[in-house]
Amino acid sequence: MKLWLDxxxxxxxxxxxxxxxxxxxxxxxDCEGRGEGIEVIDLDYDLGRFQSQGGNGLALLEWxxxxxxxxxxxxxxxxxxxxxxxxxxLDWNWPF
Numbered sequence: 001m002k003l004w005l006d007x008x009x010x011x012x013x014x015x016x017x018x019x020x021x022x023x024x025x026x027x028x029x030d031c032e033g034r035g036e037g038i039e040v041i042d043l044d045y046d047l048g049r050f051q052s053q054g055g056n057g058l059a060l061l062e063w064x065x066x067x068x069x070x071x072x073x074x075x076x077x078x079x080x081x082x083x084x085x086x087x088x089x090l091d092w093n094w095p096f
Contacts, residue, residue: 001031005057006044006076020047021054025063032069042074045082058086065093 004015005024011017018024024041031038041064043057054060057077064071073090077083 001027001036002039003027003041005041005047005060007047007050009044009076015042019053020050021056021060021063023050023053024060025054028064028069038071040072040074042076043086045075045077045079045086057082058089061086061089061093065089070094 002015003024004011004017005019005021006017007019016027018027028038028041041060043060045057047053047056057075061073073094075083075086077086
């Protein structure tokens with residue numbers, strides 16, 4: 001699965017879309033439960049009205065790190081602070 005987390009942008013062809021962190025977590029755990037691989041998780045930071053459902057893109061990264069699920073991550077967010085914070089978190093926590 002290729003996961004696209006974004007509250008506004010259309011989900012690109014070939015990706016599975018989630019609007020909230022809670023929805024993304026559910027898709028990830030379902031995928032893992034079926035024994036399917038996760039190719040990439042592509043993140044937006046600010047999830048607007050969906051932020052009340054699990055937080056922002058950084059919250060998903062924190063959850064993944066807690067469970068040591070270090071899937072490949074890309075960031076498509078245009079939120080300047082959010083991009084810096086998510087990239088910093090990846091640099092400090094993801095094994096490259």
